[in-house]
Amino acid sequence: MALNIESGKTRACPAGLIFDIKHYAVHDGPGIRTTVFFKGCPLHCHWCHNPESISPDRELMLMPNRCARCGDCVRACQYQALAQKEDGEVVADRSRCTLCGDCERACQREAISLVGREMSLEDIVAEVEKDRIFYDQSGGGVTLTGGEPLFQPELAEALIDRLHQAGIKVALDTSGYAPAEVFLRLARKSDLILYDLKVMAESQHKKYTGVSNRLILRNLKALDKLGRPIWIRFPFIPGVNDGQENLKAIADFLLELKSVKMINVLPYHKGGVEKFHRLDRDDEFEIFEPPSQALIDSVLNYFKERGLVAKQGG
Template identity: 35%
Template sequence: MSVVTVNYEQEGQIFDIQRFSLNDGPGIRTIVFLKGCPLSCWWCSNPESQRRRPVVLYNQAACVHCRRCESVCRQHAVTFTEDGVRHFAYDRCTGNGDCATACPTGALIMKGQHITVRALIDVLKKDRSTFRHSGGGVTLSGGDPLMQSDFSRELLKACKAQGWNTAIETEGCAEPCDVRDVIPFVDHILMDIKHMDAEKHRLFTGVSNELILNNAKQIAAFSPLTIRVPVIPKFNYSEQEIGDIARFAASLGNVKCVHLLPYHNLGENKYKMMGCEYKMNRLSVQSLGNDDLEKFRPIVEQAGVRCRIGDEDM
């Protein structure tokens, strides 16, 4: 048996660690959220993940208008009008954190940090007894872990060296070589397929789906996977569109299930905190529940694939 070496000094960028998750792979899991995503979905609940560099969130309710953030910002991304209204130029922000450090009330929140594989494994070791007793492990999410393929590969290898189960949540929009580098070290692959029409996919996510669909075929040829579908009103909330995805999933021949996820707007406030538009408000749509997706279950099953909805047991 060949020995797999791990580069424990490989550095990456993460923005959160979430413990005791039950919906992102088997058992009780710890999710590591990585920075960077090639998509900019209108409904994204983690907009702070889309940029590779750290971003700063502004909690207006905690702001005392001391203007210290304005005085330390070297990019002049923060300005105040004479009547005390704060303006933030998101595109100018470099995420160096000077403003958050200067803020006396915690109104500015840094999202993103550099960390080595070694340091992250030390953090994850705190949950090893949970992994052992529940059959859980570590899930990489984001953003999209494939955007940091070198870091994801080494982190997954390090997790396997600890004997932990591994999973990855991915959009699949990455160079095929990056996919091939990472997937061999993953036990469970959860991949999003949002729409089968390339132009509608581009309109709502910023990119075509061509590379995603090709990578789904490549991954399915290597390993079983779960296809996840965020079900979004006025985007793919129809029997035809869900049916098209289910039939594509069935054609891959190695899909465990199609997991339908109801739309919610829980991330909307983050856009406000980043000074960005939440585009779903243009559509005037409401959040969905599991019951709203039940009508799609027979359509998915008729395509020959098991259907899971929302937080149903895996």
């Protein structure tokens, strides 16, 4: 279920829950980057590639493909939250799980883990500082993504400030679904905004993401006035947002703005599907067909013909 962020309530998280830090990323902004994945997102996109990012809490993830079916995790669990089926497959009763982490520590094969790590600002800065040489050489920096970085605004803001003090550039990758005052405060501090635009019709946006897009479009207009460079991220999902009406509405909207430098078309892939199983959340997501290259090219060409700079990936 999507969380109501329009009320202005966001997760207070001074330490911060991070579910991954990816080094040497080349698709999350210019140059070579380190991408910090914040856990927790107020949207619930049916095609999500990182379904483990949505819950604002830690959660148990099983990875059957790594599992030796030894049963060590089951024996380590004091709460009878794990069991083995006859064939040895480990199954979880999540209602009993206290997130104690004993199973993760017991597993020799990293086949069961708790997604989400409490990290202090200093922990994160120390981790990203390791890549500093690559930022300097490539014009890269750090990208805050998720999940939704604006869902943990105190940490995101403190991190942007700290990285800037260290001379590191920061890109903010956001759905834009955040209270305007929070969103604009952090956007003003960021060097680049990667902004998701998924579906223009409000009813379809609600259907596929769980929330209205009114706030998102309002925030994008307000962001445009700040003059910060914006790269639009368009997750391209056939059957959801490939209709001519939607593409036209996106182009019409973006052509009214002054700060949009590029639209990145991000073709749907099935990378998130296996994770739905690992989290026992298959029923919350849908499986779509990835677009053909011809379809991707036709969308890119359409945006280019309308006068936008369009690129696949990015």
